[in-house]
Amino acid sequence: MLDAPQLKLRHTAARREVCFLLDGEIVRVENCPPTMTVLEYLREVAHRTGTKEGCAEGDCGACTVVIGERAPNGSGVNYRAVNSCIRFLPTIDGQELVTVESLSGPDGTLHPVQQAMVDHHGSQCGFCTPGFVMSLFALYLRDATPSRDRVVEALSGNLCRCTGYRPIIEAGVQMGSYPQPRRWSRASAATADSRTLLEAIHRTESLHLPGFYAPLTIDEVARALETDPSSVVLAGGTDIGLWVTKQLRDLPPMVYIGSVSELKTIRHEPDGLRVGAAVPLAEAWEALVRLYPRLGEMAQRFGSPPVRNSGTLCGNIANGSPIGDSIPVLIALAAQVELRCGAATRYLPLERLYLGYQRKALASAEFIVSVRIPLPSAGLWFSAYKVSKRFDQDISAIAAAFAVRIECGQVAEIRLAFGGMAEVAARAPAAERALLGGPWNEAAIDAAAARLADDFTPMTDMRASSAYRLRVAGNLLRRCYLEYSEPREPARVADVVAAEGRE
Ligand SMILES: Cc1cc2nc3c(=O)[nH]c(=O)nc-3n(C[C@H](O)[C@H](O)[C@H](O)COP(=O)(O)OP(=O)(O)OC[C@H]3O[C@@H](n4cnc5c(N)ncnc54)[C@H](O)[C@@H]3O)c2cc1C
Ligand code: FES
Ligand code: FES
Structure with missing residues (x-):
């Protein structure tokens, strides 16, 4: 079906070829280079050039496609928008790939999302348009008549330099007013055929390509890393993808953990939430926000929907960036990581994982199996903040998370954690x-804010100066105190955006 000059495609099963669904057909790719991106495949092998390359680093959304995966409960298919520019093709093995070319009907009738974009003048030069269409399409499958807030949120990972967004948002709000297509109306309705085909290509053995190994069990992951400790663990690839597309690095062999079902689960255990290493950020944040509603804004401002659909919470922890947003949150919540090396398992408080810039207390061949987050305890106040130059889809200049318990007006328990203030995300012992x-009052907060200078000597970089970082860190502590003193419902981010009149 596809013209593939470089790669030989055929329609027979084998465990050394990448196999996925596209437009109702099974595509098999032999000799797939381990780091070939989905975008590269689409444009250069399949010649489906509707999907565009803008930034090649997950920022602009021009390359957005939708990936369908068998729902774990056996009913239907879960469809999610992802950035094809940083997603390696072998990681979509066993899944369905939906591109902008897949949407129109057999007679060329446009999908409601596309027709709405036309009717509302949502496209000018058109370069960004396929990406917007696919982000809206992913939303349409879940909610064909979304609120404006939901549309804005779904599009937070797409950039347009021409239209000014208003017409695109309007198209999203109106897309449900068009007649439903026979295919691609709702995820459940659209996927009866897909589900059958996905069953047919479901892998029951590990995928093994040169430089890419996708085992199915934790034991196999542990064995692979023990056998070759130079291997790198690949989770969502939202960091690793950029090593290839931006840093042009040759990667060591990759052990991909996204096919290990034990690692893809979130479990509610008596003492906390256990988030497996292959759980996407979107699901992990959703579960965290249910426990700690004040995390809503942080969750919404972490990357974009496509980044959160591919990237994992444990990948954020393992990457260990000093400005990784989840790390201060999880440190303030006293989270622990479950680590595995060979047959041995150990648990470590997250704050002890980081030894210095890009140095972690991980032995050779050791990897993260899960992160365990304690349940909210009575009287614990928790809040988290992100300060960045851009509201959506930006890396933090500073992130902060505070957990505090006040008993009889005194501070009985406190954990203050910051990102962007040092070479690793860390607690502020002097301020704590x-x-x-002591008492929980304004004077005490001011005194603690002053002690932050003993805890941190932040750097100056393009995101913020050292003095700004220190000042903001103290002000975030003051904000926490004010919010504690006059608790309100956590503001919905979309409300703030609407109030500011931004689009
Ligand atoms: C456009 C864009 C926006 C982003 N926005 C944000 C943001 O707002 N906030 C933020 O904090 N980050 C952001 N990121 C960074 C990135 O999305 C996160 O760090 C993400 O959580 C990484 O997870 P992953 O599964 O994609 O990791 P991968 O890229 O697969 O891996 C990252 C690193 O962790 C290691 N690793 C992964 N899993 C394990 C494991 N189980 N055990 C041991 N090592 C492991 C890998 O070997 C690699 O070194 C953004 C990235 C992009 C491209
Ligand atoms: S090309 Fe910009 S996000 Fe992929
Ligand atoms: S229409 Fe030109 S970049 Fe969006």
Whole structure:
């Protein structure tokens, strides 16, 4: 079906070829280079050039496609928008790939999302348009008549330099007013055929390509890393993808954990939430926000929907960036990581994982199996903040998370964690000491804010100066105190956006 000059495609099963669904047909790719991106495949092998390359780093959304995966409960297919520019093709093995070319009907009738874009003048030069269409399409499958807020949120990973967004948002709001197509109306209705075909290509053995191994069990992951400790663990690839597309690095052999079903689960255990290493950020944040509603804004501002659909929470922890957003949150919540090396498992408080810039307390061949987050305990106040130059889809200049318990007006428990203030995300021991056991009032907060200079000597970089970082860190502590003193419902981010009149 596809013209593939470089790669030989055929329609027979084998475990050394990448196999996925496209437009109702099974595509098999032999000799797939381990780091070939889905975008590269689409444009250069399949010659489906509707999907565009803008930034090649997950920022602009021009390359957005939708990936369908068998729902774990056996009913239907889960469809999610992802950035094809940083997604390696072998990672979509066993899944369905939907591109902008897949949407129109057999007679060329446009999908409601496309027709709405036409009717509302949502496209000018057109370069960004396929990406917007696919983000809206992913939303349409879940909610064909979304609110404006939901549309804005779904599009937060797509950039347009021409239209000014209003017509595109309007198209999203109106897309449900068009007649439903026979295919691609709702995820459940659209996927009876897909589900059958996905069953047919479901892998029951590991995928093994040169430089890419996708085992199915944790034991196999552990064995692979023990056998070759130079291998790199690949989860969502939202960091690793850029090593290839931006840094042009040759990667060591990859052990991909996205096919290990044990690692794809979130479990509610008596003492906390256990988030497996292959759980996408979108699901992990959703579960965290249910426990700690004040995390809503942080969750919504972490990357974009396509980034959160591919990237994992444990990948964020393992990457260990000093400005990784989840790390201060999880440190303040006293999370622990479950680590595995060979047959041995151990647990470590997350704050002890980081030894210095890009240095972690991980032995050779050791990897993260899960992160365990304690349940909210009575009287614990928790809040988290992200400060970045851009509201959506930006890396933090500073992230902060505070957990505090006040008993009889005294601070009985406190954990203050910051990102962007040092070479690793870390707690603020001097500021904590200034508060612990004392009164919880403005004077005490000011005194603690002053002690942050003992805890941190932040760097100056393009995101913020050292002085700004220190000042903002203290102000975030003051904000936490004010919010504690006058609790309100956590503001919905979309409300703030609407109030500011931004689009
Ligand atoms: C456009 C864009 C926006 C982003 N926005 C944000 C943001 O707002 N906030 C933020 O904090 N980050 C952001 N990121 C960074 C990235 O999305 C996160 O760090 C993400 O959580 C990484 O997870 P992953 O599964 O994609 O990791 P991968 O890229 O697969 O891996 C990252 C690193 O972790 C290691 N690793 C992964 N899983 C394990 C494991 N189980 N055990 C041991 N090592 C492991 C890998 O070997 C690699 O070194 C953004 C990235 C992009 C491209
Ligand atoms: S090309 Fe910009 S996000 Fe992929
Ligand atoms: S229409 Fe030109 S970049 Fe969006």
